[in-house]
Amino acid sequence: MDLKLEMVVLPVSDIDRAKAFYEKVGFRLDVDYTASDDFRVVHFTPPGSECSIIFGKGMTDIPAGAFQGLYLIVSDIDEAHAELTGRGIAVSEIFHDEGGLLHHGHEGGRCVHDGKGQRRIAGLHPERASYGSYLTFSDPDGNGWVLQEVSKRLPGR
Known part of the structure; x- marks a missing residue:
């Protein structure tokens, strides 16, 4: 069985600020979708990567900035x-x-x-x-x- 890491849910406090940052880094914007006032998803993929990051509203309760390494x-x-x-x-x-x-x-x-x-x-x-x-x-x-x-x-x- 192959298991491939597909996505990491990244905790951020300001969705648009994070979106602008990852665009500046050079990640590819795949999705920016708002379903309601309580749910928005932004999906980026680093160049050359098969694994993506995703962040937004209603995505995680992990404190913003908690991920290291x-x-x-x-x-x-x-x-x-x-x-x-x-x-x-x-x-x-x-x-x-x-x-x-x-x-x-x-x-x-x-x-x-x-x-x-x-x-x-x-x-x-x-x-x-x-x-x-x-x-x-x-x-x-x-x-x-x-x-x-x-x-x-x-x-x-």
Whole structure:
């Protein structure tokens, strides 16, 4: 049985502000539908992704900005940084983490792995290893996104 992640319901406080932000980031607007005063759905898909985000009125009771560590994969983190900053999106500088494999946090967060915190190291992964370099940004509500450079997929992916 194949199971494919199709959609993530994103908690936002201002639908139109979130819509403008995700358009600016470059996500494709698929649907903006209002059924009633109590229900509106806005559906976006990141370029190249099969999984989408959806937000709106009457969608979720999760507090706006509660999601952290939403991963987007890019093949070139330098190009992604340049494109997002060129679009006026406030992004972090490119970094890698001291563990060298997977960044487990978002803006300024301290995460625990095997009893040790992780630390951001400025710049690209020293060997430019696939899965090793990152940047982050947040939407206007504080939902946190991580861009990870993947130039070569692990076997089976």
